[in-house]
Amino acid sequence: MNQLRPEPSPMAFRSGSATIQFERYTLPNGLDVILHEDRKAPIAHVLVWYHVGSKNESFDRTGFAHLFEHMMFQGSENVAKTEHFSYVQGVGGSLNATTGQDRTNYFQTVPREYLGLALWLESDRMRSLKVTEENFQNQLSVVKEERKQRYDNAPYGLWYMTLLDMLFGGTAYGWSPIGDMAHLDASPLDAVQAFHQVFYVPNNATLVISGDFERDEVSRMVEEMFGGIRKGKEIERPAIVVREPSAQVRKTIVAPVPLPSVYIGFQSAAIGNADARALSILSLILNRGRSSRLQSSLVYGSQVAQNASAFSIDMEGAGMFVALATASEDATAEQVEAELWREIEAVRRDGVTERELGAAINHIHTSFATSFSKLQSISDTLAYYHVLCGDASRINDLLGEYTTVTAADIRRVAEQYLRPEVAAVLYYLPGVSGNDQ
Amino acid sequence: MSQTIDRTRPPKPGKQSQMLFPTFALHTMKNGIPVYVVENHAQPYISLQIVIRSGASSDGELPGLAEFTSNLLLSGAGKMSAQELAEEIDYLGASLDASAGRDETTIGLGVLSGFLPRALSIMADVVLRPTFPADEVQRERKQSIAALKQHRSDPAYLASVQFRREIHGDAPYGREIDGNEDSLRKINRAECSRYHQTYFTAGNAFFVAAGDVQVPEFLEMLEEHFGQWGGDRPERMSFAPVPGTGLPRIVIVDRPDSVQSALRVGAPGLARRDPDYIAMITINTLFGGYFNSRINNNLRERNGYTYGARSLVDSLLMPGTISVAASVGTGVTEAALREIFNELESITAEPVSETELEMVKSYIIGSQALQIETPGQVASFVRAIALFGLPHDYYQRFPAEVRELTREQLLDVARRYMRPDRMVGVIAGDARTIREKLEDICPVKVVNERGEEITV
Structure with missing residues (x-):
């Protein structure tokens, strides 16, 4: 039940040879089904993607999609509170769920003979949700502790939500999925059922089943379990129009952190924009391995930084590129910021080398080989490309797509997106809380 | 269209699958180094670990030396x-990375199989011929000290470090793997070289390879790069936890204004090779090792005190610890602690129910099946066999061993290791707010992050 962490966009790439085979079809009630047979191990993975996330919340109800994700474990018509866990874990399975800006996913891996159990559990909570005021209050306090543990009480825990606000404030990407606890306190129990009725309908869901199973038997089970669930209304998807900042925005958070940290964020390319690939390669060139630009200059060269990183986050209607570094003991935030800019400017001015590009592609190839040895990664990538890009078969073209990116593309996207005059710059400085600027 | 089905109960399971632990091979190099191989050609990728059978426990007078x-x-x-x-x-x-554990040091390589020859020759230099340049020693010192400072801003880290101090005292497991400011200032090039020469010997190493390995060619490559490696196995140490007297007790690591308290409640445990280990992890899983455990059901699902609570068993060569860990709101620290003690009371008072036992057994057996999906995951089990000296069929037999455990056996283990009156509770949190209430439970002392007693 994790709230989605800021991570680089999925690194999901084609291996040297093996193509990922899958079948896709749609039930009359609108449920999209993707089946991927893979008999390497006698296990099966069931994943449901609902095309709803924090961007579907209203500005005065932030955090609701994630709280709702918790409620999905609190019982449905035939499954009592927490029984979802006990059924799955009772057969040795594992399960979890995450909430992001654009989607919420629920997944479980089980020994193959319990595939029916997983489908029964997912279908029961899709067709009915049974929540009580008591369970709602209980999960509300769990979510509050989650926010404290992972954000408020964690060193540097607020950087991500702050940067989102600085870059996308005024739009539904302006807050992070964990949301505002005061909003959740003000949410009535009715809102839970209403949210389910609108968003947790078959025509807003994609069911991915992967692993060791008989195709015909599984499609019969899917029909039995999910076929009778009523189709919901058409989902309204208001377009999110992100405006470029008119000037650089700066902010400082003072908190009991050990060392100053600097975060430089930019609006970048949304999912579906080919520039997103060049930006993600650029993040690898800046950040991946000790020989990368930020590591070799800030961390190991001048040593102004204790650590440094860069990554891009792609969302449906927006993208964010972030470069960040934590100062070393004897350096200031200002020094760190200056060196981050120097590296960004160098790419904008001189581009990158073919060798750097090759290293990034080799890394992408390697991460494909590791992540696609797991059903969970294969399933999530299939759902990602199906739901957010409209074409699951892209899973087999990804490495090819990345290899078409040229050094010139990288320089161009750096020039276009990583401009100082539209950046958000955040300082996290050691001190007593409450002295933010 | 869709037939009516009985939704009130879960569908019957399909035909039981035979989950067998994958086979692995053990080869021996001419100089005697064992090479474990888990072959699997599904992806063009190889992971290779070189494991040195010495780690932070061999730091001696300089905590952090193995890691450094x-x-x-x-x-x-x-x-x-x-x-x-x-x-x-x-x-x-x-x-390619290297890191020290308490009992061992691991150099790990992950590479597309086509690039293995080049990567392996670099790896051989790294393991056999490190140069420890002076400027790098200086950089590492500076960064390690800063990293220590960063870790210490995390309350869960503070609680776990102090907990180990309380249970192990001055014994090797009581120290921080990443050292302390004093030791990090003293560690120098000569110390690193000496450590490397003493412990990085052929007699003290084994290899675990997994993935797209072509065995004969691979072994030839190893002979070429590591065939000349020599040296004996250094002497092994032996030690045990010493939690001192005055139990139960509570220690607060003061973290003024903390909005949460990070808790650790625990006691000495057992070694990985102990015959009771499987019973121990079984009772621990039931107690706090999975979502449906007593601890999580109590602290999270019933009381909403925490985002998640769990209990842990160390898996080490020498006896380690067992403990409960949770981060709870400052205002409910005492209530959460009392609930943990209540649960310890009840797990040692009477046998667990047959239902609970059956459920935890199928969880443990089934989750082993899920954990051997990739060659890398299988390799981590094989590594445990090699490191702890477990029988080669350990994981083949594991499901049956779990299945045969009885409620009485679990109660016996719980009574020996989980008695509430033997516990040390460590809390990283705001001492001024929480101290007084905790004194109603048992004696309390307050320390700073170095473990020195302070008054608040």
């Missing part, structure tokens, strides 16, 4: 500088 030395292995080796080495590895898209 392993961090420096990649900072220059053979004829390559740190930067040259990184450029080579990064260009291959490979990962």
Whole structure:
């Protein structure tokens, strides 16, 4: 039940040879089904993607999609509170769920003979949700502790939500999925059922089943379990129009952190924009391995930084590129910021080398080989490309797509997106809380 | 269209699958180094671990030495500088890293199989011929001290460090793997070299390879790069936890204004090789080792005190600890602690129910099946067999061993290791707010992050 962490966009790439085979079809009630047979191990993975996330919340109800994700474990018509866990874990399975800006996913891996159990559990909570005021209050306090543990009480825990606000404030990407606890306190129990009725309908869901199973038997089970669930209304998807900042925005958070940290964020390319690939390669060139630009200059060269990183986050209607570094003991935030800019400017001015590009592609190839040895990664990538890009078969073209990116593309996207005059710059400085600027 | 089905109960399971632990092979190099191989050609990728059977437990007078030395292995080796080495590895898209555990040090390589020959020759330099350049030692010192400072801003880290101090005292497991400011200032090039020469010997090493390995060619490559490696196995140490007297007791690591308290409640445990280990992890899983455990059901699902609570069993060569860990709101610290003690009381008072036992057994057996999906995961089990000296069929027999456990056996283990009156509770949190209430439970002392007693 994790709230989605800021991570680089999925690194999901084609291996040297093996193509990922899958079948896709749609039930009359609108449920999209993707089946991927893979008999390497006698296990099966069931994943449901609902095309709803924090961007579907209203500005005065932030955090609701994630709280709702918790409620999905609190019982449905035939499954009592927490029984979802006990059924799955009772057969040795594992399960979890995450909430992001654009989607919420629920997944479980089980020994193959319990595939029916997983489908029964997912279908029961899709067709009915049974929540009580008591369970709602209980999960509300769990979510509050989650926010404290992972954000408020964690060193540097607020950087991500702050940067989102600085870059996308005024739009539904302006807050992070964990949301505002005061909003959740003000949410009535009715809102839970209403949210389910609108968003947790078959025509807003994609069911991915992967692993060791008989195709015909599984499609019969899917029909039995999910076929009778009523189709919901058409989902309204208001377009999110992100405006470029008119000037650089700066902010400082003072908190009991050990060392100053600097975060430089930019609006970048949304999912579906080919520039997103060049930006993600650029993040690898800046950040991946000790020989990368930020590591070799800030961390190991001048040593102004204790650590440094860069990554891009792609969302449906927006993208964010972030470069960040934590100062070393004897350096200031200002020094760190200056060196981050120097590296960004160098790419904008001189581009990158073919060798750097090759290293990034080799890394992408390697991460494909590791992540696609797991059903969970294969399933999530299939759902990602199906739901957010409209074409699951892209899973087999990804490495090819990345290899078409040229050094010139990288320089161009750096020039276009990583401009100082539209950046958000955040300082996290050691001190007593409450002295933010 | 869709038939009516009985939704009130879960569908019957399909035909039981036979989950067998995958086979692995053990080869021996001419100089005696064992090479474990898990072959699987599904992806063009190989992971290779070189494991040295010494780690932070061999730090001696300089806590952090094993970790410091392993961090420096990649900072220059053979004829390559740190930067040259990184450029080579990064260009291959490979990962090469080294880190120290309490009992062992691991150098790990992950690489596309086509790039293995090049990566392996770099790895051999790193393991056999590190140069420990002076400027790199200085950089590592500076960064390790800063990293320590960063770790200490995390309340869960503070609680776990103090907890180990309380249980192990001055014994090796009581120290921080990443050392302390004093020791990090003293560690120098000569110390790293000495550590490397003493412990990085052929007699003290084994290899675990997994993935797209072509065995005969692979073994030839190992002979070429590691065939000349010599040296005996250093003497093994032996030690046990010493939690001192005055139990139960509570220790607060003061963290003024903390909005949460990070809790650790625990006691000495057992060694990985102990015959009771499987019973121990079984009762622990039931108690706090999975979502449906007593601890999580109580602290999270019933009371909403925490985002998650769990209990842990160390898996080490010498006896380690068992403990409960949770982060709870400052205002409910006392209530949460009382609930943990209540649960310890009840798990040691009477046998667990047959239903609970059946459920935890199928969880443990089934989750082993899920954990051997990839060659890398299988390799981590094989590594445990090699490191702890477990029988080669350990994981083949594991499901049956779990299945045969009785409620009485679990109660016996719980009574020996989980008695509430033997517990040490460590809390990283705001001492001024929480101290007084905790004194109603048992004696309380307050310490700073170095473990020195203070008054608040």
